[in-house]
Amino acid sequence: MTNNLHKILFEKFGYSSFRPGQLEIIQSILQQEDVVAILPTGMGKSLCYQLPGYILPHSVVIISPLLALMQDQVEQLKKMGEKRVIAFNSFLTQSEKQTLLNKLEQYKFIFLSPEMVTQEKVKEKLKSIPISLIVADEAHCISQWGYDFRPDYLRLGEWLGDNMDRPPVLALTATATKQVMDDIHTHLNMKKPTQHIQSLDRPNIRYAAIEVDSREGKFDKIAKQIDDFTGPGILYTQSRKKADNYAQKLITKGIRIASYHAGMEQVDRMFVQQQFLNNEIDWVCATNAFGMGVHKNDVRQVIHDHFPSSVANYSQEIGRAGRDGADSLATLFYTKDDEDLSIFVATNDFPDEAHVNVFMEATRNGIQPTQLVSQSLLSETHVRILSYWLSRKTMEETVKILHQLRLQKIQQIHQIKDILLNSTCIREKIVQFFGQAINSKPLNCCSKCGMELDVIVESSKANSSYLTLQSWENRLSSLFHMID
């Protein structure tokens, strides 16, 4: 059997070997076991259900709580030439949903958002079609002890609970705390699941947290690091404006860099990804909008100029480095008052009681929420969050939930700050946060354990030239590979 699996791995996915843990997980799935699989981010979780999909006779249903993640996985499957893949989410119109629902069984990979599973029509259809495997992606979202609790995910358990002879369930996550694991077992109604737990540590990523005196000083340090040490790299910053500014300043210093944020046209964002993948630029200066869908294995550096909004987001972002296994560096530059700024950014656009009142008042008077946005009474984010909660909870409950969530956001920033500013090993702290202990530390582990930068990253190479424009005739013939 292993031979066969290797054959599919190579033919369908183009890999000659499995990453740690993948083979065991796939074997358990094929033996019809329920599986809880814990793998670090970016280390090939999706392969664990994609490959069995080509062996199992029927559809694989994947429940995915993050829309962007879902879209990326659909795109990746399509890119491999898989046509039998469908994303079923709230972006579809009613009639599109109906059409797709009618022929749902024709799809091999069916992606669903958690709230879709609870819709009667969808539920009924899922009951009537043969399913070989159900996947709960980002399964920690089911636990309110997890850092990213999604109440809708709980209904997934209700659905699985109703279903006596259901297909096996695979729960995937990068969190291994006991509470979260327990919640996954109970809420997903798992039957004696086999656990496959990989170390969440990424030993080839080295951590540095460096304090600087001032904002200006920070930029100079970042510029120096980018100038001294090699890319490809990602420089994460907090705002669109800053991303543009940094990039502009670094371009004038001769760095091949482009900015990337959600304020840019979709096509522009794709262009930056193309340039990064084609090694036409060495650096991307981005907000947290960058990452999903960027499948580049040789990222050598990730730099932050701020405290990210949580430990989970931090490890997501730095986890984009070193996927090829080679040494990589994650550096975070901070000043003393950066924590306040991060808290401001995280909570600034988050609604509170006053916003709830504005929203309710408007609803009572038959005013559309979009009007409130155009009158600048509420932001789009306010409306999105308030519509979500107020359609599920009472006003009082919503106010309470929002208050808790706000506190949680602040606490999450304290957590990441504590880890980075503590005098103990950053690696140890991060792995502990996700419920594991580390067995060994690499040499040059982190800035607390002590490290020499130039051992980890090479000094930057002589710059090849930055983008140049071609004549339109040349450009056209290179697009179509015409020899003129």
Place this chain on the structure above:
Amino acid sequence: MLFQQIILHMVNRLNEERTISAPYHLIRGKRSGQTIQDVKSYHLTKYFALFPRLTKQSYDQIIHQMIESGWLRVNELSIPQITELGEKVLNQMPTFHLNGWLYRGNERIFFQRLSLVTQTLSHVKANDLAFIPIQKDEKIHNWVRHFLKMVSYKNEGFIEEFYQELKTTFQSAALTDLHLTILSHRLSGYQVSGVTWQQLSHMLETDQMDLEILFQECLHIVLDEISLNTKLILLPRMSEGIKTTTPLTESAKRTADLYNQGHSIEQIMSIRQLKKSTIEDHFVEMAMNEPLFSIHMFFPCEDIQHIIQQIKNQQTKKLRTLKEAFPAYSYFQLRLLLAIGGDSIDQQST
């Protein structure tokens, strides 16, 4: 600078009869009765839907800068007026081959098709079909899939043919090197990355908005060229449905259909569940755009040509002023008269 000149041009045309929001709605391509009427009455068809994504914030910022530069004034009623300095700036404006009213934002759909077809063919030629489509819209995916099947893209020589058609079209005399540099670098393919607006702006040392205006103009010229050159086979298929065939907005078209079936305004209101003012907007649109549309039913026993002449004598298109001069007519009637009396399409005007 081009963008500011276009604003000045609009302000100039609006003749101190509209507020500073009017150009904003027009540039965004708002399909409301008022904006559509402005397009026609003030001969601003070129600029309709020039920047559908323009935010009020950036618009206000640009207007603010223009006031600071002393190019225009905005009075306490929010009505803009061009200054002498502004007129000098306006006089420097090049003539644009824009045709916003004809394409109404659909030129972007044409570009989306073009960019995905180009990306696909580029990968076909390189024998590597594993790529992430540059366009995310499923409708575009389906269109391109269908198109490529229909033209049997796998046939020997197809890519060469497509490439030659593009090349021929791009040789149009109306297109400048700058137009084509922009357009060709907004396309991407196998190991050929696209170039972002920011990067283009930096390398061409030209304001990003101006580049986007030139890009739009380039698409309009290309589309015109495609419809004129009878030797082309593939590109006309790619521009199917891009040019607006009915001059009416979709909603007005539905009202017009009901009206032509013999329904009254009141009946149309109840069938379509729309307010009277909306239906009236549609009738004004019909009066403006349909040469055969008669407004006699709204003026049972009067000489319409005579009234129109009287209105023209007032030398204003401002409704409030006209209402004061002709209190006997309703606002709706006055708008119909203006619509009929307004000059016909101003495609060639600058």
